[in-house]
Amino acid sequence: MSSKEKLNYSITESKFKVWGLFKYRKIIHNIFLKSFFFSKETTILDMGTTEILDKYENYLLHHYKYKKNLTCLSNQNLKNIKKLYPEIKTIHGDGRNTKIKNKSYDIVYSSATVEHVGNLKNQTRFIKEMHRIAKRGVFLTTPNRYFPLEIHTLIPLIHMLPKKIHRFLLNILGYKFLAKEENLNLLSEADLRKICQELNIKNYIIKKVKIFIFTSNLLLTIKK
Numbered sequence: 001m002s003s004k005e006k007l008n009y010s011i012t013e014s015k016f017k018v019w020g021l022f023k024y025r026k027i028i029h030n031i032f033l034k035s036f037f038f039s040k041e042t043t044i045l046d047m048g049t050t051e052i053l054d055k056y057e058n059y060l061l062h063h064y065k066y067k068k069n070l071t072c073l074s075n076q077n078l079k080n081i082k083k084l085y086p087e088i089k090t091i092h093g094d095g096r097n098t099k100i101k102n103k104s105y106d107i108v109y110s111s112a113t114v115e116h117v118g119n120l121k122n123q124t125r126f127i128k129e130m131h132r133i134a135k136r137g138v139f140l141t142t143p144n145r146y147f148p149l150e151i152h153t154l155i156p157l158i159h160m161l162p163k164k165i166h167r168f169l170l171n172i173l174g175y176k177f178l179a180k181e182e183n184l185n186l187l188s189e190a191d192l193r194k195i196c197q198e199l200n201i202k203n204y205i206i207k208k209v210k211i212f213i214f215t216s217n218l219l220l221t222i223k224k
Helices: 003-019 023-035 059-063 079-084 120-133 163-172 189-198
Strands: 044-047 070-074 089-092 105-111 134-143 204-211 214-223
Touching: 023 059, 023 105, 023 134, 023 204, 023 214, 044 059, 044 120, 059 070, 059 105, 105 120, 120 134, 120 189, 120 214, 189 204, 189 214
Parallel strands: 044 070, 044 105, 070 089, 105 134
Antiparallel strands: 134 214, 204 214
């Protein structure tokens, strides 16, 4: 990532803090806790953990109380996460092909990762892996493509254009990293339903988190 892109991310994060939009992660976390029964023995795999210690990132890690039953899968080394929470287990790997055995964890969780794994085929592979690994269910969150403000850049509306045009404009505006499909591919509710249909997943619901009247985040819950 270029220095300019890093600066853009820094500015974006600062604006998010000022505007208080990260309170919605608490709302999402509470919905997650109400979606399943949890005990001291419930095992959770978090797919897509990032090496960021800020409290608004990796919300599950900071706020879930049974940390000894948390495992984080990431393509990052997570050494700082491991140092902060030594009781948490970590796996270095690719969420599209984890090599983890079927039904290894009670619940498989992923927050704002699926939009970063590539095209729709790769996104389908990612959700398929989550479903395969889970004994009881899956909980996945992703930004809504049709929320007026794109949360990675804070640029309004252009992400609603056809994706090729959106990526062309991101390149012009200096977001060359995010302009690549393998780094950012926003999803809609229809996309999530299409993936579930392709994977023959029937017992699912999609909940919506709203800011004012607009859906900012989509929450996919799958029960097994």
